[in-house]
Amino acid sequence: MSEATRAATPRSVREVDRFDLETDVAVIGFGSAGACAATEAAAAGAQTLVLERGWRGGGTSAVSTGQIYMGGGTPLQKACGFEDDPDEMHKYLVASCGPGADEAKIRLYSDRSVEHYHWLTGHGVPFDMGFVDYEVSTMPEPGKSLSYTGSERAWPYREIAVPAPRGHTVQNASGEVMMQLLMKAAQDAGAAILTGTQSETLVVDDDGRVVGVVARVGDKEQIVRARRGVVITTGGFVHNQDMMRWYAPDLLRCGRTIAAEDGDDGAGIRMGIGAGGAAIRMDAACIVLGFAYGNRKNIRGILVNTRGQRYVNEDVYQSNHGEIALKKQDGQVYLIVDDSIYEPTPTGMDEEMFTYPVAAVAETGKELEHELGMPENSLSHTLAVYNENAARGEDPLFHKERCWLQALDNPPLAAIDLRVGHAPYSFFTLGGLRTRPTGEVLDTDGSVVGGLWAAGRSASGIPAQGYNSGLSLADCTFSGRMAGVSAAGAGD
Amino acid sequence: MSEATRAATPRSVREVDRFDLETDVAVIGFGSAGACAATEAAAAGAQTLVLERGWRGGGTSAVSTGQIYMGGGTPLQKACGFEDDPDEMHKYLVASCGPGADEAKIRLYSDRSVEHYHWLTGHGVPFDMGFVDYEVSTMPEPGKSLSYTGSERAWPYREIAVPAPRGHTVQNASGEVMMQLLMKAAQDAGAAILTGTQSETLVVDDDGRVVGVVARVGDKEQIVRARRGVVITTGGFVHNQDMMRWYAPDLLRCGRTIAAEDGDDGAGIRMGIGAGGAAIRMDAACIVLGFAYGNRKNIRGILVNTRGQRYVNEDVYQSNHGEIALKKQDGQVYLIVDDSIYEPTPTGMDEEMFTYPVAAVAETGKELEHELGMPENSLSHTLAVYNENAARGEDPLFHKERCWLQALDNPPLAAIDLRVGHAPYSFFTLGGLRTRPTGEVLDTDGSVVGGLWAAGRSASGIPAQGYNSGLSLADCTFSGRMAGVSAAGAGD
Numbered sequence: 015m016s017e018a019t020r021a022a023t024p025r026s027v028r029e030v031d032r033f034d035l036e037t038d039v040a041v042i043g044f045g046s047a048g049a050c051a052a053t054e055a056a057a058a059g060a061q062t063l064v065l066e067r068g069w070r071g072g073g074t075s076a077v078s079t080g081q082i083y084m085g086g087g088t089p090l091q092k093a094c095g096f097e098d099d100p101d102e103m104h105k106y107l108v109a110s111c112g113p114g115a116d117e118a119k120i121r122l123y124s125d126r127s128v129e130h131y132h133w134l135t136g137h138g139v140p141f142d143m144g145f146v147d148y149e150v151s152t153m154p155e156p157g158k159s160l161s162y163t164g165s166e167r168a169w170p171y172r173e174i175a176v177p178a179p180r181g182h183t184v185q186n187a188s189g190e191v192m193m194q195l196l197m198k199a200a201q202d203a204g205a206a207i208l209t210g211t212q213s214e215t216l217v218v219d220d221d222g223r224v225v226g227v228v229a230r231v232g233d234k235e236q237i238v239r240a241r242r243g244v245v246i247t248t249g250g251f252v253h254n255q256d257m258m259r260w261y262a263p264d265l266l267r268c269g270r271t272i273a274a275e276d277g278d279d280g281a282g283i284r285m286g287i288g289a290g291g292a293a294i295r296m297d298a299a300c301i302v303l304g305f306a307y308g309n310r311k312n313i314r315g316i317l318v319n320t321r322g323q324r325y326v327n328e329d330v331y332q333s334n335h336g337e338i339a340l341k342k343q344d345g346q347v348y349l350i351v352d353d354s355i356y357e358p359t360p361t362g363m364d365e366e367m368f369t370y371p372v373a374a375v376a377e378t379g380k381e382l383e384h385e386l387g388m389p390e391n392s393l394s395h396t397l398a399v400y401n402e403n404a405a406r407g408e409d410p411l412f413h414k415e416r417c418w419l420q421a422l423d424n425p426p427l428a429a430i431d432l433r434v435g436h437a438p439y440s441f442f443t444l445g446g447l448r449t450r451p452t453g454e455v456l457d458t459d460g461s462v463v464g465g466l467w468a469a470g471r472s473a474s475g476i477p478a479q480g481y482n483s484g485l486s487l488a489d490c491t492f493s494g495r496m497a498g499v500s501a502a503g504a505g506d
Numbered sequence: 507m508s509e510a511t512r513a514a515t516p517r518s519v520r521e522v523d524r525f526d527l528e529t530d531v532a533v534i535g536f537g538s539a540g541a542c543a544a545t546e547a548a549a550a551g552a553q554t555l556v557l558e559r560g561w562r563g564g565g566t567s568a569v570s571t572g573q574i575y576m577g578g579g580t581p582l583q584k585a586c587g588f589e590d591d592p593d594e595m596h597k598y599l600v601a602s603c604g605p606g607a608d609e610a611k612i613r614l615y616s617d618r619s620v621e622h623y624h625w626l627t628g629h630g631v632p633f634d635m636g637f638v639d640y641e642v643s644t645m646p647e648p649g650k651s652l653s654y655t656g657s658e659r660a661w662p663y664r665e666i667a668v669p670a671p672r673g674h675t676v677q678n679a680s681g682e683v684m685m686q687l688l689m690k691a692a693q694d695a696g697a698a699i700l701t702g703t704q705s706e707t708l709v710v711d712d713d714g715r716v717v718g719v720v721a722r723v724g725d726k727e728q729i730v731r732a733r734r735g736v737v738i739t740t741g742g743f744v745h746n747q748d749m750m751r752w753y754a755p756d757l758l759r760c761g762r763t764i765a766a767e768d769g770d771d772g773a774g775i776r777m778g779i780g781a782g783g784a785a786i787r788m789d790a791a792c793i794v795l796g797f798a799y800g801n802r803k804n805i806r807g808i809l810v811n812t813r814g815q816r817y818v819n820e821d822v823y824q825s826n827h828g829e830i831a832l833k834k835q836d837g838q839v840y841l842i843v844d845d846s847i848y849e850p851t852p853t854g855m856d857e858e859m860f861t862y863p864v865a866a867v868a869e870t871g872k873e874l875e876h877e878l879g880m881p882e883n884s885l886s887h888t889l890a891v892y893n894e895n896a897a898r899g900e901d902p903l904f905h906k907e908r909c910w911l912q913a914l915d916n917p918p919l920a921a922i923d924l925r926v927g928h929a930p931y932s933f934f935t936l937g938g939l940r941t942r943p944t945g946e947v948l949d950t951d952g953s954v955v956g957g958l959w960a961a962g963r964s965a966s967g968i969p970a971q972g973y974n975s976g977l978s979l980a981d982c983t984f985s986g987r988m989a990g991v992s993a994a995g996a997g998d
Contacts, residue, residue, distance in 0.1 A: 113756040259606060296786075410882070457514040
């Protein structure tokens, strides 16, 4: 692990007596953001060198399911019969990526999302022209790449923006294949890739401008001069316990990280801070509590806290439920289902990851609240009101979509244990360096740190706070491209 | 305003051709943290220079009510007949200042709190040996300095640590008098005070060590050499809109800041970041929703969200209610009271600040929920259950203390509007530079930034997240002292 690396202290160029390598643009990291940055920088005519500490690259993107959030009328959306519009996409993302959504980044991406689709497919990234039935699954299926991967149809979002499915999952849900193609694209564009190369810190000149990178290959220090600048794309910081403890301590309760085993240790964020960059929204995270991944019918159940109160419409997206449960309900929640809903094991999913413990089973709401140690007349009242309304196709409390409404009147009832520590809460960090939409790193005064760009999860991006599946890969690939173009255009 | 100041970029000592002033320790800011730092540094034998941009100093502490959280068995606690213990204080603070409370800081302060009391009174800070009746008020009264200013008696805290009142309010609740005494202490100890002096950025040497301050007096730049180091004590960042937007956007909804008009613009935090310091917990804040300040009986009402659900015991402290309401209930809450509780205007408090609008009045719970646009059988059920239990002296949902339990059966009922935007949510920021308990600023790697200390609200301190009244002044005065002692002892 590179936690021992003193990334936060840049090296002064005065202390550099020789550069071992020279390039126009140095890209640190070869995940999806790095590959896209390198491709664009090289395509724009800049000599481009990627420094990757692993033996080949890929990062967390290579172990992902390859979901990319795109919209505004992509060929896949059209092929599946969905209309979409950049303005509706923009409205939805501003509403769901806050508080304090980065509207400039969202605007740029909404406007260029169709172009981004063509860019990706132009590099061979494959999508299948089919739509996954919303009521059955949101997970990719053979031959079907399009799905809802956010809360577009859920209240209140459906009243804010016209819903459209925007999850574009690469063929076979293979983040690995996607990364092979994106890494190949970088090489085809002419970027040079140095693997097994651990970047340790940045080199700055007397004006504070970033002019290079101190790297290590085995025991040997390699100092890279970057005439136009450096692009940081080393991912987030879930694997850095010290950063987690100081920036986002409540996430330590989650237990399960979403990250490549040897990645996301915050090295790039620390290098950027050391060179003067501001790190923002460091408490933000995508926290997945995927209670309906393995059994979509679970959305017909009700989520309650330990007082037996419902607290959210169950049809908001799975990647929001973790955040809502952890941050607003202290991670103390249950899913109540009846016998018509309950499935002991998940369908088509990782059993270990998506089998949730059952906290209690009972014939009536009264018995169930007693079993769960809830106050009398709490859960039983919630159930009675919910059932009465659901039978009429209504949910006056949270406006769950009608297709999910059914009275829970088929005993026995079960309480699925979604309390943190009992059920898996999987997360990755969303906070990082403050950047312009074009990737320039900004300091705490809002000034550009000369010679420095950041992209992907090393930056605070489109999913600044709040999340929809596919947004991280969308942001990584697109912000990588923006940073690569911008860095290539910088004078030396 | 100094928002235009480019605080985040330190100046290299190579660009400094002369120092206008030299000292051992430079203290930036002359609020309570700065005054205490300067006093201790000077008392330890260090030549000490305070740089204050106002015409005399005082900062936000001078406009406060002078509540200082102290315990462990202070003379005031003993005089009022209360026993306390550093271990119980430590347990309570760890539980209430999280998630991720800084246990080392809390331990040090709990152990030294009695000594701190003597230090303050030794410098003339006056306390009156009386206890404010918990059921009538928590605000200072003539002749009574001791009060509960936290949730010590509220569930679940009373089960975690033995409660004791720890709010020590200076005589006449005069933060102004307290600051006059603390500023005098610094001068008496031999610190030199430069007022009207705007610190702009830090000076660093080639090793990144902080060796001075660039300041401005009128049009003239004054560069100060600090042989042992610089202590940053410029407060928080509530008045810096750019920082608020990027670090803590949801707080922008609060509307009312708690800060000196010309202070807390984040200048010191930005200087510290520029010199390599990590800024942590930047989303954290004390958010006061003081619904019971002007009428303590209001605690006998019930707080409900817009679904008519209770969500907290109403007897947790006022400075916690704002955070809970804003962050966990989206700022959409009401206080429901009956005619035996309701008072149209606050008693002994700022009317403008503590008069809350009434959203609805009705004879029954059913009517009230209808008036408020809540779903049928929501608030009315909550009221029925609450009343039935309260009549028995019980609160199975949230264990509100028995002295606050009474059935709300004296119509008419009123819903006091505590929604954000309708009621004042007053706040100040708690995030800042990461420091050791002794004040050394740490970078993102956890290494000390040489020559740099921070204290008070420029640092993330004891109230890292979560708040009790009096903790900020406690932390400012104590962390100021620690930083002053440590900086004075640093070699030059």
